Amino acid sequence: DIQMTQSPSSLSASVGDSVTITCQASQDITKYLNWYQQKPGKAPKLLIYDVSNLETGVPSRFSGSGSGTHFTFTISSLQPEDIATYYCQQYDNFPLTFGGGTKVEIK
Amino acid sequence: EVQLVESGGGLVQPGGSLRLSCAASGFTFSSFWMTWVRQAPGKGLEWVANIKQDGSEKYYVDSVKGRFTISRDNAKNSLLLQVNSLRAEDTAVYYCARDSTLLGYWGQGTLVTVSS
Numbered sequence: 001d002i003q004m005t006q007s008p009s010s011l012s013a014s015v016g017d018s019v020t021i022t023c024q025a026s027q028d029i030t031k032y033l034n035w036y037q038q039k040p041g042k043a044p045k046l047l048i049y050d051v052s053n054l055e056t057g058v059p060s061r062f063s064g065s066g067s068g069t070h071f072t073f074t075i076s077s078l079q080p081e082d083i084a085t086y087y088c089q090q091y092d093n094f095p096l097t098f099g100g101g102t103k104v105e106i107k
Numbered sequence: 108e109v110q111l112v113e114s115g116g117g118l119v120q121p122g123g124s125l126r127l128s129c130a131a132s133g134f135t136f137s138s139f140w141m142t143w144v145r146q147a148p149g150k151g152l153e154w155v156a157n158i159k160q161d162g163s164e165k166y167y168v169d170s171v172k173g174r175f176t177i178s179r180d181n182a183k184n185s186l187l188l189q190v191n192s193l194r195a196e197d198t199a200v201y202y203c204a205r206d207s208t209l210l211g212y213w214g215q216g217t218l219v220t221v222s223s
Binding site: 032034036038042043044045046049055087089091095096097098099100101 | 142144152153154166168169207208209210211213215216
């Protein structure tokens with residue numbers, strides 16, 4: 001199984017700050033990497049697919065980049081409504097695997 | 108509007124069984140792979156199983172093979188997960204999601220608690 005290592009596991013930043021999360025795959029997954037946002041008590045929501053493509057309706061302050069084994073997710077200007085846990089997910093191979101999550105809080 | 112509504116969760120003793128359901132609406136159910144993902148309390152997401160449009164292919168995470176069975180009824184727009192021989196570590200919210208790779212739509216989840 002492909003292991004997805006996400007870091008940090010949590011972070012605290014101020015409104016307006018740029019926030020970056022990294023996701024490392026245990027083997028090359030080319031571009032088969034998605035990012036999800038999960039707010040407390042809610043189901044996950046797909047934000048970015050295939051590394052860098054924004055799902056319809058997702059604000060442009062969210063972005064993704066990377067290839068192969070190293071990927072990043074960025075919120076360019078953190079907003080209060082972005083408080084959530086974010087997960088990366090690979091689909092290069094089954095089983096689908098998720099990163100451990102990054103909990104984003106407001107400082 | 109795409110809607111996925113799970114049901115069937117509850118409290119069950121170790122070794123027990125449940126049948127989880129996911130009612131789909133707002134899209135052509137028979138055209139999509141469907142997936143179950145679970146989340147233990149306070150933990151991350153774990154893919155559990157998925158099933159092809161016509162039910163001819165099914166895949167499971169190793170930890171549930173031989174205990175869980177995924178199925179679907181395209182006539183009723185329904186996804187099912189039969190969970191048997193439940194263990195404490197199966198305690199989780201179980202979500203159904205549309206598709207097999209890009210999980211763009213999720214239900215609200217149903218909680219399965221395995222405890223004596």
